[in-house]
Amino acid sequence: MDGLINALYSIPVAGVLFQLAGYLVNVVPDISPLILQAATPIALAALCGVMCERAGVVNIGIEGIMITAAFVGWYSGVLLVPVLGTTAIGPFGMSLALVVALGVALASGVVISALHAWLSISVRADQIISGTIINIAAFGLTGYLNNLIAKTSPNGAGAFTQFRPPREVTDIPVIGWILNMFLNQGPIAMSVIVLVVIFQILLFRSRWGLRSRAVGEHPRAAETVGIDVIRVRYRNVLIGGVFAALGGAYLSMEATNSFQQGMTTGRGFIGLAAMIVGRWSPVGAFGAALLFSSSTALGNSIKFSPPSGDLGTILTSLPDQVYDALPYLVTIVILAGVVGRSIPPAADGQAYEREAAT
């Protein structure tokens, strides 16, 4: 077996491909939890996108909602720790301050979403402009406050900790690493898969899901059969805000324990690409998010423990910035490859105006 592998590796040119495959087989089980961690904010952003766009509202303000929630969650923790203390009250290193701060972060996401909902549903402004305004405002406001706060460099409420699955589980052959991927996680990353499954079932099997999709495909027909288009759209955009806020809070309350200016680094937009690649379905969007995040995790893995042989020589000769840019490159390439065959909801992005009562 080893002889065969070495023979394959030493083929000129094509050997490098075999080496890459070998490296992937070796490294993916080890970095599988990192893949899900990198996918978590992207997947939650994509779920927000699916929630809004299935009802016909384009939301490119997801990035802004995320950065707001990241800031609000962290800073609420700073304010709450002196009052509520940091004693653990449950698993995942939960303290009362941390849980309340998460709640406040989610609420902030709903508030920002309400602004987008009002602008795009009631005012009937261009939805992409509205989302852009939310992004500029969110980055400006969080940067402004962070600059004022950074002078005192306060301590937050810490972060949610990861669950450590027992060795017996992760050592199961073949599926052990998959279990490790989903279990070796904090509460937010672990909840993503649950949210995806529930959302998928509700969207395609429940009355709410049917109504949401009807409003996104043909609002006039939906109104004719008695569905309140405006109300459904508001509700979906607000719920979407919870998803995006959870993705933002993940960054400052689980992946790290502090806030950095601009820490979302385009994840909201990568989430939108994941939604498109996943054809506006929760499961598809989650799969696309995993695909995108694999490139991030793999890039980091190559940076810190490059493969040996010719492949390693090639990969380490590239500047580090290639790996920084990798997730964005992968997003563009996959988006350009898939998008023509991925069809958005028919009324996506179009404001709905009720017909006059008389």
Add this chain to the structure above:
Amino acid sequence: MTAPSSSGSPGRATPLLAQIWAVIALPLISILLALLVGAFVILASQLVLPGGNLDLLLPLTAYAALFQGAFGNFDALVDTLISTTPLVLGGLSVGLAFKAGLFNIGAQGQFLLGALGAVAAGVALAGAPPLVAITVALAAGILAGAFWGFIPGLLKAVSGAHEVVVTIMLNYIAIAVIAAVVGGPLRQQGRPEAITPDVGNAALPVIIGNDGHAGIALAIVAVAVVAFLLFRTTLGFEIRIVGANPDAARYAGMRPRALTILTMSIAGALAGLAGAVVVLGVTHLMTPSFGTTVGFDSIAVALLGRTNPVGIVAAAFLFGALRAGASLMQIKAGIPVELIDVLQATILLFLVANPVLRRAFRLRGVKAGLETTETITKTYAGEVAPR
């Protein structure tokens, strides 16, 4: 506010005044309301932060410093013009794309690539005669920016990938490209930190005050060129028709796909020129962390300026003044420069929510000027541009 007397139809007693009012009423009200919101943010942030005591006059102190920093003396005014220059070019870039129904959020990345192209050519020609060095460096910046705009244009035309997502990704890739090139091939030898050599003779000459560079004149030329292109050429006509009604354009025999690619390339060239003007006129060299707020300011400039070349100059001057005055505001009143972003977003918010403003202020006959943005969302997410 003299609104009620002059807000009638333009055909009444003071047609000219009424027409001017119709154009500037909404932007003006939006700016004033945004300043009020900004004052509220300054006051509220004192309450949220620990150990802050409420200084009711802080907003006034801040705005006074902002004004002084932007217009306080001749040098401040020149600084304002220098900050205005890239915003004019960036605003033209975003505004031109809006005219064709495209949303160029990528002005940021195109600016960065343009700056990189200009600095690379400038460093190579640092010893050449100034006229040659400057011309080639500017051209390199324009080409680099145009290439960065061409990519999303091509992808949109060929595969239907929406330019909003693609250009945002390209903005992040541009940051990585600059870090790699400035830290690698362009790095100045014998310096501990990664930094490029000076552009030498490729630096733009100073024409006003101590450091008012020739880019200011260049921006004015660009305004005239874009205005001519949009309103006096066939290409400009086709761009405007495609933006207003893609179906009509197709039936009239125009080619929306080709126009999409061309418009994004021209938009990229303008943003790239903005980047070139900043490195050749202001910084003269580049660090790996070379960053800017021009890209996102340009969106605000284009929207506030109603995507019209003359309006864009006025809007760019406003945001240029805010950017130029912001540092003095930070020094004198301790207000972070990010307040400018908040003001910007608030101005746009009121502008977009214009139906509400019109009702609140009983404005009739005034225009919001946002009509050109209406087709942007329609092409969202995967609709392949028709042949």
